[in-house]
Structures are given as structure tokens and as C-alpha cells.
Amino acid sequence: MTEQGEGAILEVMTETLFPTALDAHALERGAALTPSFNADGLIAAILQHAQTDEVLMLGWMNAEALKLTLDSGEVWFFSRARQELWRKGETSGQVQQMVELRVDCDQDAVLVKVLPQGDGGVCHVGFRSCFYRVLEDGKLEERP
Amino acid sequence: MTEQGEGAILEVMTETLFPTALDAHALERGAALTPSFNADGLIAAILQHAQTDEVLMLGWMNAEALKLTLDSGEVWFFSRARQELWRKGETSGQVQQMVELRVDCDQDAVLVKVLPQGDGGVCHVGFRSCFYRVLEDGKLEERP
Numbered sequence: 001m002t003e004q005g006e007g008a009i010l011e012v013m014t015e016t017l018f019p020t021a022l023d024a025h026a027l028e029r030g031a032a033l034t035p036s037f038n039a040d041g042l043i044a045a046i047l048q049h050a051q052t053d054e055v056l057m058l059g060w061m062n063a064e065a066l067k068l069t070l071d072s073g074e075v076w077f078f079s080r081a082r083q084e085l086w087r088k089g090e091t092s093g094q095v096q097q098m099v100e101l102r103v104d105c106d107q108d109a110v111l112v113k114v115l116p117q118g119d120g121g122v123c124h125v126g127f128r129s130c131f132y133r134v135l136e137d138g139k140l141e142e143r144p
Numbered sequence: 145m146t147e148q149g150e151g152a153i154l155e156v157m158t159e160t161l162f163p164t165a166l167d168a169h170a171l172e173r174g175a176a177l178t179p180s181f182n183a184d185g186l187i188a189a190i191l192q193h194a195q196t197d198e199v200l201m202l203g204w205m206n207a208e209a210l211k212l213t214l215d216s217g218e219v220w221f222f223s224r225a226r227q228e229l230w231r232k233g234e235t236s237g238q239v240q241q242m243v244e245l246r247v248d249c250d251q252d253a254v255l256v257k258v259l260p261q262g263d264g265g266v267c268h269v270g271f272r273s274c275f276y277r278v279l280e281d282g283k284l285e286e287r288p
Contacts, residue, residue, distance in 0.1 A: 028269050031283045044202055046190055053197035058188055058253040070279070103284065104274035105267055111204040111275045123249055125172050130248040133253045135214070139175045140247060 017063040017095050021107070028105050035066060036108040042078060043108060047082030047122060048098040049129075050113040056122040057065040059088070066110070075112060159205040163250070172249050179210060180252040186222060187252060193273075194243040194257040196246060201274040202265040203232070210254070217242050219256060237262030 021027035021034040035092050037045050043066065047056040059077040061069065065085055068076040075096035079086040089095030089140040096114040121128040154201040165171035165178035179187050187210065191200040203221040205213065209229055209240035212220040223230040233239030240258040247254050265272040 023255070029286075031285070033279055033282070033284055044188060046199060046202065048199055049258070055190060055192055055199065055255050058190065059200075059221065064235065101279045102275040103277055103279070105269045105271075105276070109274075111199050125249045127249075130253075132247040133247050135177055135245045136249070138177070140177055144174075 017067050027107055033103060034107055035063070035103070035110070036061060036106060038108070040080075042080075042084045043110060044067060045077065045108065046073070047096060047114050049074065050115050054129055055131060056114070056116065056128070061110070068102070069098060069112070075114060088122075089118060092124070095120055096122065176267070177247060178251055179247070179254070180250060181207060182225075186224075187254060189219070189221070190253065190257050191219065191240060191253045192255060194259050198273055199275055200258070200260070200272070205254070213242060213256070214245070219258060232266075233262060237269070238266055238285070240251055241268065241275050 006050040008120070018035050019032055021032070021092045022029060026032065027034060037043050041062045042060040045059050045061050047059065048054065049056055055128070060080060061076065062078040065076040065078045066086075075088045075098060077086045077088055078084070095117040096112070097117055098112055098114055101110055114123055123130040123132070124134070129144065132142055134138040134143045162179050163176055165174060165176070170176065171180070181187050186204040187207045189203050189205050189207060191203065192198065193200055203219075205220065205226060206222040209220040209222045212229070213230075219232045219242060221230045221232055222228070229281070239261040240256070241261055242256055242258055244257040245254055259267055267274045267276070271288045273288065276286055277284040278287045
């Protein structure tokens, strides 16, 4: 299939799952969730701990992953490395239970407040949050 | 200039400003900031209020914007719409004073804890945070 053909199918699939905002006012002030996916069909998803407010990770969702997240109440991503849907925690047990979903002004990012299940973390390296390093005097220090 | 030529120059510029991680261990556990920029030369930057822990916005930095942020202590972005460096608050007065910068496990996202100056917000729509809408029963509700 041509790249153009794949792009057209992606667009049709995305429009079937979510409507498109008709104008800037609808996008910014409207009551309809009209996510704006990038050229790869993805939207950025920030996970924040619903109780501690700690920012846990940044992941990517395609339309289907966002729909699965909303329908199941658990976070799904689209793995850019593996190019497939990824139920967070499927292997690690670090399932992320959704408490609240927010969208930003231009609807190209979502903020998902979560309660991490399993060992209570999100990060494959073993820390509670992926942002376990702080820059101090030009060097990264682990300070989880 | 060919697209390939532009890509090569982008790579050289990025490598001049920041080193590249030699392996996965250096990337995930090393003390060197070795940001992993995407194909467009950008890294995602989450702004979080340093006092309230509220997530304020998601923006994008190129290598130069990240360097300017670190050097000045104020947040710089790269505007994808205008394709230019953008000192946040230059026009709006919503300068973001950096308190702490964290990087995630694979160094393709940074978390910047900030104190918003000016009117204390970040969002062009007029709310304190860009994430002023919550999804409730399939509808977005403004709940800043």
C-alpha cells in the first residue's frame, strides 16, 4: 500500500472513533472531545499520580488506545517501538487505573490522573516515576 | 537544500549542544544529560507548578531551546506552528521561572518544575493551566 493510502485509512479510522472540531472555539471551549492526533496518528498522554500529584511518565496513544482507555478505565498506549497497541501493565503488572482524564486547550495532549496498580510504579527501570533524575550543576542525579 | 542535508545539519547542531548516550545503561542510569530528540529535532517538555504540583502544559523544545532554558533559568520552547524559538511569556508576560528540571528514563521527555510569572498562568485561553477541561460522562467540562 502507498504511504498516502495508509494515511487516508488512518484518518478515516480516527474520525470514526472521535469527531473533529469545527473551529478554534469548539476546539478550545467546546464540550466535545475532539483529540488532535499528530502526523503519526498519536496524541501525547501525561500520567500523573491521582493521590500524590507526582508526574509519572509521558506516553503516546493512537485513537484506538485512547478509546480503549476511556472504555476500560485502564491506560492503553500505542508503542512506537513495536508499532502496536499496548495495555500498560500487561506484562509488568503496572496497570494504571484511570481516575480522571483532562485535555489541553488545543486537544493535542491529555493528562490522565491514575492509581498505579501492581508494585505501585510505572517505570521499567524500577523507579516509581520515569522522572527519577534531576539535573544538578550539569549532572543528572537520581532522586526518585 | 535537500531534506537529507537539513537532517545532517540538525544532527551536528544537536550533538554540539548535548552529547549522545553511548549505550542503554548510560541513557537510563548515567549522570550525563543526553536528550533524545525526535525526527523533527524536538523533545517533549512538561511544565508542572513547583508549589501546587499542578500540570500546566506540554510544549516542545529543540536542542537550542533546551540549552537556553538551562542557561537562563526561564523556559524556552520551539514553536512548531511558527518554526522558531519562543521565549515563553515574551508577549504574554507568562514567563516560566525554572525551579527544577528532570529527565525521564529514555531521555525523550523533560519535566520542568516552574513558578509562573506575570498573571501566574500559562494558557493563552486564559486559564491557569492548559488542562482546564475534564471528561465527564463523555463530555468536556471546564473545571480549572
